[in-house]
Amino acid sequence: MKNINASGLKMTPQRVAILEYLHGNTDHPSAEDIYREIGKKYPMMSFATVYKTIETLKNRGELLELTIDPARRRYDPDTRHHHHLICVECKKIVDIYEDFQISVPEDHACSFEMIGNHIEFYGMCPECKKRKEPDLWENSPVTSAEQQKREGANRNSVLPAVNKTL
Amino acid sequence: MKNINASGLKMTPQRVAILEYLHGNTDHPSAEDIYREIGKKYPMMSFATVYKTIETLKNRGELLELTIDPARRRYDPDTRHHHHLICVECKKIVDIYEDFQISVPEDHACSFEMIGNHIEFYGMCPECKKRKEPDLWENSPVTSAEQQKREGANRNSVLPAVNKTL
DNA sequence: CTATTGACAATAATGATTATCCTTTGATAA
DNA sequence: TTATCAAAGGATAATCATTATTGTCAATAG
Structure with a gap:
């Protein structure tokens, strides 16, 4: 919960918010789900930031992209x-x-x-x-x-x- | 091969072309693949027709929609x-x-x-x-x-x- | 023969995702 | 602590796949 990440990833309030929301989350949210939920606390967050953070996490292998739902991509923070x-x-x-x-x-x-x-x-x-x-x-x-x-x-x-x- | 379908589906040249292309096809083509391939023989075919035919076949259970590829939907005529x-x-x-x-x-x-x-x-x-x-x-x-x-x-x-x- | 219906083409609209462009900021080291 | 600078954010435009709309045409029913 504390040092959500340590290895060379610049921490910003936005990323902390996204990581906290994702941590332990089993809802398999879409990008919009993430945006909407976090928007409640940080209304100034941009949608682009959500997508870019997702992309970063994906590349680091910390987030899985699910293709189950043909209408939108969903994400799973459990990489096991x-x-x-x-x-x-x-x-x-x-x-x-x-x-x-x-x-x-x-x-x-x-x-x-x-x-x-x-x-x-x-x-x-x-x-x-x-x-x-x-x-x-x-x-x-x-x-x-x-x-x-x-x-x-x-x-x-x-x-x-x-x-x-x- | 002749009356590719018998049960109340109106056959048109476009549909015949799509069905023929799909029959036995194991490439799992996307809508664009279908459109592009058939366009070689029938350049006047509309993209909308491809999508509508796909939709029709899907609803009739004659075509499966695959969600494996996150970038586009792919189709499989083998419904087994x-x-x-x-x-x-x-x-x-x-x-x-x-x-x-x-x-x-x-x-x-x-x-x-x-x-x-x-x-x-x-x-x-x-x-x-x-x-x-x-x-x-x-x-x-x-x-x-x-x-x-x-x-x-x-x-x-x-x-x-x-x-x-x- | 005319009305009805379904299918087509063309094209606009939508929705998700990506790219661009410029500003801001976190992390590092002087 | 402050200067520095690449990385990150925000706003927004662009793209891509897919869906919806509209007017036309053809086959068929009546």
């Missing part, structure tokens, strides 16, 4: 090897720390030098599941207003069609 | 469940048909209703590997021109930082 479970409905992302022992058999690997892997699990979170099954709750009148208010997540993005596979 | 191996250097994507038996343990699944999964493997293809190891070939003078000409793939995109994890 892990996987992700995404709700196809509200796009909530949950970390999965299970160590799956998967590897491509030699004959399928096309002589690639393997570097790593990342698993995307698709599912529906309990909240969305309940909301999508009004059958169980009689003909519960779900207003469109209610449909919107799902904690920040529900943007206008299409989900990765991979979901539609199965 | 399979995974992908991407070259972190030239972004070439190879299909992996191995059936990995992975599942998130109950206690990690956060009560999600599981729908499916998709594995992204990262690696370096033989071509890029050789190009990146001039050590083995004396101090071979790799011109930047040579670096460019790698078959169409090498765009200006950053690779998913997940790669940098390993």
